Amino acid sequence: MRTKLSVVIPAFNEEQLLPRCLDALINQTRMADEIIIVDNNSTDRTVAIAESYDVTILHEPLQGIGFASQAGYTAASGDIIVRCDADTIAPADWLERIEALFASRTESAVAVTGPGKFYDINPLLGSAMQVTYMYAYFILVGSALAQYPLFGSNFAMKRSAWLQIHNDTHLHRSDIHDDIDLTYHLMNIGQIVYDRSLQVGISSRPLFQAKGMHTRMLRGITSLVIHWPSAAPWRLYRRHIRNRLNL
Numbered sequence: 001m002r003t004k005l006s007v008v009i010p011a012f013n014e015e016q017l018l019p020r021c022l023d024a025l026i027n028q029t030r031m032a033d034e035i036i037i038v039d040n041n042s043t044d045r046t047v048a049i050a051e052s053y054d055v056t057i058l059h060e061p062l063q064g065i066g067f068a069s070q071a072g073y074t075a076a077s078g079d080i081i082v083r084c085d086a087d088t089i090a091p092a093d094w095l096e097r098i099e100a101l102f103a104s105r106t107e108s109a110v111a112v113t114g115p116g117k118f119y120d121i122n123p124l125l126g127s128a129m130q131v132t133y134m135y136a137y138f139i140l141v142g143s144a145l146a147q148y149p150l151f152g153s154n155f156a157m158k159r160s161a162w163l164q165i166h167n168d169t170h171l172h173r174s175d176i177h178d179d180i181d182l183t184y185h186l187m188n189i190g191q192i193v194y195d196r197s198l199q200v201g202i203s204s205r206p207l208f209q210a211k212g213m214h215t216r217m218l219r220g221i222t223s224l225v226i227h228w229p230s231a232a233p234w235r236l237y238r239r240h241i242r243n244r245l246n247l
Contacts, residue, residue: 006078010068110190114198148194
């Protein structure tokens, strides 16, 4: 039986970047069965642009990427829910590779994720930012979780897993980092697979938004702390070691 893939894209005032994102998605070697744009109160031409593509458009009035994302996840009908951002430019085989990753780990994997690569800055600066921003995120947050975290511009999860955890997440809060929170809940029910080669293009705009970076850091810290003490790092590492020994 063919696996159904739903792609969810939260969007707020994305008229500049959304067309490239959607063009990349409609030119995949393995087409999406459903593309859902969740408009989060855009005041520009985001909705008009989305309407020119064969996509489903939802409107989420509560402002925030967590609210928009969970609205899309809940509406998705696919067996696999794929998440990217409006600035994501996916390579042509992205969905094909995501499907293959799940197929090779049918029982254990509840989610897969990979990094992003900046496509709109000087290559030398981009390489430096790849280390100080992208890999720092995976290493630092991964160290706190004893598990590589999801990266919102590039991940997918089983719909059955989302249905299992959606009532327990904190995505209704505007002060948390939605990717980290989702990681906490998914890793409690199965394996999150990090594939470094599963890479997408992303915009460098977060790097030049000082307030945005500060907000991301505070939300990340909040997301870590609200899961303590049951998910404190020392407990997670102890559980990780115990699971490895049992294997």
